[in-house]
Amino acid sequence: MKKFSALLVLCLLPLLATAQTTPRRPVATYSIVARDAETGEMGVAVQSHWFSVGSIVTWAEAGVGAVATQSFVEPAYGPLGLELMRLGRTGPEALEALVSTDAARDVRQVAMVDAEGNVEAYTGARAIHAAGHHVGDGYAVQANLMEKATVWDAMANAYENSDGDLAERLLAALEAAQAEGGDIRGKQSAAILIVRSESSGRPWKDRLFDLRVEDHPEPVAELRRLVQLQRAYLKLTEGDDFITFGEVDKAVEAYRTATTLVPDEATNGEAAFWVGITLADLGRVDEALPYLARAYRQDTRWAELVPRLPASKLLPDDSALIDRLVAAMKTGE
Numbered sequence: 001m002k003k004f005s006a007l008l009v010l011c012l013l014p015l016l017a018t019a020q021t022t023p024r025r026p027v028a029t030y031s032i033v034a035r036d037a038e039t040g041e042m043g044v045a046v047q048s049h050w051f052s053v054g055s056i057v058t059w060a061e062a063g064v065g066a067v068a069t070q071s072f073v074e075p076a077y078g079p080l081g082l083e084l085m086r087l088g089r090t091g092p093e094a095l096e097a098l099v100s101t102d103a104a105r106d107v108r109q110v111a112m113v114d115a116e117g118n119v120e121a122y123t124g125a126r127a128i129h130a131a132g133h134h135v136g137d138g139y140a141v142q143a144n145l146m147e148k149a150t151v152w153d154a155m156a157n158a159y160e161n162s163d164g165d166l167a168e169r170l171l172a173a174l175e176a177a178q179a180e181g182g183d184i185r186g187k188q189s190a191a192i193l194i195v196r197s198e199s200s201g202r203p204w205k206d207r208l209f210d211l212r213v214e215d216h217p218e219p220v221a222e223l224r225r226l227v228q229l230q231r232a233y234l235k236l237t238e239g240d241d242f243i244t245f246g247e248v249d250k251a252v253e254a255y256r257t258a259t260t261l262v263p264d265e266a267t268n269g270e271a272a273f274w275v276g277i278t279l280a281d282l283g284r285v286d287e288a289l290p291y292l293a294r295a296y297r298q299d300t301r302w303a304e305l306v307p308r309l310p311a312s313k314l315l316p317d318d319s320a321l322i323d324r325l326v327a328a329m330k331t332g333e
Helices: 002-017 077-086 091-099 151-161 166-179 219-244 248-261 270-281 285-298 302-308 319-331
Strands: 030-035 042-048 058-061 065-071 108-114 119-123 132-136 139-143 189-195 207-213
Touching (some): 042 065, 042 219, 139 151, 219 270, 248 270
Antiparallel strands (some): 030 042, 042 189
16 A cells, blocks of 8 residues: 555656646745644644635644645645655655655745654745745744735744644734734635544544634634634533443533533534533433523524434433423523
């Protein structure tokens, strides 16, 4: 399999050599790739005055690395860079291999970090001013088309001095870039992609954050809102996993945390509803009722859903219980 993958990369590398040498439109403005030294998580975040920037700039794979490809963007740097790292190249080696075969390298801006934290960035000589990058310990920040040449240093400073999880630090870097003036063209879209340190063989489980703001007047602020919402849903999933393994108390604690991370209106009562239903199914009805009432206050149709759940084995087939849950939702008691 590795031999086949290596041949595939060798076959695809010439595509960079024959790429259009004078692409016309710059796609991205500022981004960051990073590996969290404590958790091993890897991620990339970006903002641009370009529609749907996350669809072509952000690339990451658990246990492999993360890539940001921008300026006059060549999306192939993403999958090819990850494939080279998967085959054993370091992030800097993968970047060098691709840049050296790219006929349009002078207009590219790319950064790569691997699962060991080896990182490198490249800014072509023809990237539109102000353009540059900064490589730090386990991360790289890069920007082009900036209002000021101080943007990437501001990003580096924010990343290094912020607290919290990797998502928080990536957001801090994006916010610092915008505070420094950001893209001279303005703002439109943003994205964040964070993967686990090791692959589980299930990519959908390994992507902790895979969020895009395609078109918004304040894309980074909207991205921060979505990140917080994702944190809540990650906690809900954590609770579900605890239930699967019979760790009820840990599950309840995870569920409670999930419902404190965002207001009920942020999920239209979804988080509170399913926490309540899970507690009721566990026989902890008194604990369930306040959550169900919270959901009902957001949307009265949640009460219509309750009687449907016994057929799906999500609640006991107990009419008295169902009546009690629905009544409590409507009265708030």
